[in-house]
Structures are given as C-alpha cells and as structure tokens.
Amino acid sequence: MTGNVLRALEAVTAERAEAAVLSVRGLTVRFHLSGGRTVDAVSDADLDLVPGECLALVGESGCGKSVLASALLGLLPQNAETSGTALLAGPDGTGPTDLLTAGEKTLARTIRGRRVGLVPQSPAAHLTPVRTVRAHLEETVRALTGTPRRERRARAEEAAGRAAFPATHLDRHPHELSGGLAQRAATALALIGDARLLLADEPTTGLDRDLVDRTADELRRHVDEGRALLLITHDLAAAERIADRVAVMYAGRIVETAPAHRFFGPAGPRHPYARGLLDALPERAFTPIPGMPPELTALPDGCAFAPRCPRATTLCATRPEPRAAVACHHPEHPRA
C-alpha cells in the first residue's frame, strides 16, 4: 500500500471520527482476578460510528464483544480496569461525553436509555414476568421522558408501533409472547428515549432463521431513520444482512475493519482470521479454523492468531499494528 493511499485512508478516518455519534480510541478492559492474574478482555480497540450506519462487531464466543459493550454502558464489574476514550456526541451542539470516565449518576440519568438505547441479548429475560408489555412501555416512557400520566398510554402505543409490536398484544405478559415479539418489545423499550446510538448485543440469539432476518431488517429500519447501530453478534449472516461495516475481534483485539460489501463480497476480508471465519460458514467452504483461541489470561506479545494462522512467519512474534484497518503482517490479497 502506497503512502498516498494510507494518507487518504487516514483522512477518511479523521473525517468519520468528526461526524461520529460514537468514537472509541484505545479502549482496553482488563479484569483483575484473585491471585494477581488478569484477563485482557479488550485491548486497544478503535471504532467510529456515524449516523445512519450499522457497524457489526463480530468474532467467536469469548473474544470480548460483550465486555466492550458493557464498557460503553458503564456496566462492568468492580474488578475491571478500563482505559482509552469512548466519546459519545452530545445532543445538539453540546460537547461529547466520555463514556469511560462518566460517573454512574451521569450514565444512569442521561446516557443509558436516553442517549444510548440497548437492545438486549435475551429480551424475555430483560422483561419483568409479572408486567404486561404496556406496563413496561408506560413505565419506561415515564422514567425517560417525564410524560404526564394521561399521555403515557399514547406514547407507549407509539413506541410499540415504531418497533412493529402489534397493539393487539400490548396487554400480554412476556411469557405469552413469541421470541420475535419479545424481541420487538425489547426494541420498542430501547427506542423510547429516542437515542441516536443503539447498541444491540446478540439480538438474534435463539431465534430461527426467519425471525433472525425479520429482527435484522427491523434494526436496519431504525438505522435508515438516521440512528447509529453497534450490532454485536457472532451471526455473520445477520451482519451481512444489515451492516454497513464489519469489525472483527479476535482475543480482545479488533483485527480488521472493512466495508460490509467488501468483507462479504468477492474481494473478501484481508485478515487471515476474518477469512477463516467466513470460510467456516456452512454456506461457504465449511472449513473450520484449526485450533482454539488463546486464553485471555496468557496472551502472547505478538499476534494472538499466529498459532492458528496459515500465513504466520517469525515476524508474527511481534504485534502487528493496524495498517489500513488490518492488523496483520501478512494480510491476504483481495480475492477479486
């Protein structure tokens, strides 16, 4: 890659960071365990999300995706040590908030639900079993918007409508809902605060393919209305369906970020791990990546994927810095 191309890419990155709803730099999360051991769950992650864009964060189970999301929401446990910045753009001309240093009071009162909407991993578990969907919606309308009692019913129905939750099912309890409807109820709750950033953590887990597609399409609709969506998923088919860009995580690091059309298209990803993930899909080569991810308590100094990588050389004993959004000493050539 020539210096000019690299400079052009850097300029695009700087421009994106400026327009970003969320701009994360050097996000690192380390858990301290008893006996002095540590878990490097997220290392030096950078990402930007602009309005009207969906970024899918993908990677195998345990690679740090949910920890990254929890860090953004200030929901990490006490034994976590965090560094870096995660700037959330302020509403209408006000300055950004660093989600990593904001206090719990700020996060609870002004961020979660209001400026960041969370679409949870298991919607049924997220809903209180003894309350109807309407009661959930009205309570969230009250808590987030301070709407007077007489208008709450209409606001709750509006919120249900925005998430395509049927008005006929509003008086049902969570156990009376199908997986798809529970997902829509949870999405309706996430949309009430009208947050510009939505964070969806494995929103399609446990759904059948048809429901995965419908949930993904609904989330895309909210992106098309101008929201930014960080979609955390190990479901590459869902990511392909709705993402504009894909960030691939391996052993706590983002190893490649690419436009979705290139990542899933004929050119393919450039990091050997990202290519391995795609090749492992049944509808593609159906060839699993050999070996297992490393323990996050004992990460090597160099590239963590090297022991599983067909392209590894002695150079990989040193950590590859990201170049043109790929952290690899020997990136693959585009397939087409």
Ligand SMILES: Nc1ncnc2c1ncn2[C@@H]1O[C@H](COP(=O)(O)OP(=O)(O)OP(=O)(O)O)[C@@H](O)[C@H]1O
């Ligand atoms: N409180 C904690 N203390 C110590 N380690 C933790 C803690 N929470 C998470 N971890 C570790 O951090 C790593 C990343 O976990 P994370 O849940 O983010 O993975 P993930 O990519 O979201 O996986 P999945 O798709 O299975 O949810 C894992 O090794 C996990 O065991």
